[in-house]
Amino acid sequence: MEKREINPWKWQNERSYVQAVEVKNPEGTLYVSGQTAINSDGISSNENMESQIKLALKNLEQVITEAGYKCSGIVRLNIYTTATDELWPHFNIIQDWVAKHNIKQATTLLEVKSLFETLKIELEATVVK
Template identity: 35%
Template sequence: MKRTAVNPWDWSLKLGYNQAEVIEGATRQVICAGQTAVDGDGNPQHPGDMRGQINLALDNLEAVLKDARMDVSNVTKLGVYVTDVDEALKNFDLMGARFGPHQVAPPMTLIGVTRLAIPGLLFEIEATATA
């Protein structure tokens, strides 16, 4: 698979994502449901802790990708839903820590919401991965 970044402007690069990517030669695609800060039984973890919730949601995303025989280097699109955009952005270094070592900056949308499906959750991330 070949990824070519499309960035008519460079401002998004400073935030860790490309405006778009052209994907060529892909043979498999995985569409992941939104991952949140829940344990293996679906119980919310890290109440009131945005950083802890982002970290666990990313752990859960990586677990789903691994089960599909992929990793974050295969992610080609992210959707992020948060109950507090400012608090989430303060902790986005966690996103860079996960995606940066793989040298990928998938296009991303960050949306502020009133609440998520399970009360107490602050952060949810969905992904499309391509190989």
């Protein structure tokens, strides 16, 4: 697989994403459903944004790993939140996770009216190998 990043500007570099990712000759593509702060018993978290981000990232990583892919293969990461004002103070958690896995992904951040039950954040990914 070959990946090429397209960045006509430099300002996005500090925001932990790229403008576009081209993938040539992938061995496989994994489309991951939105991962949230739901525990292994299927119970939605009612904790704060920080805790929910950490659990959603853990769940995302678990799905990707169990599918036989690597987080470094994420080429698209969509972030849905019910409150961007609550997300921003903790956005570094996502940025640190992206850096830890050396991910260079296209990203869309959307504030939505609601998510399932008590959830505040949902992470949807496309992963290639």
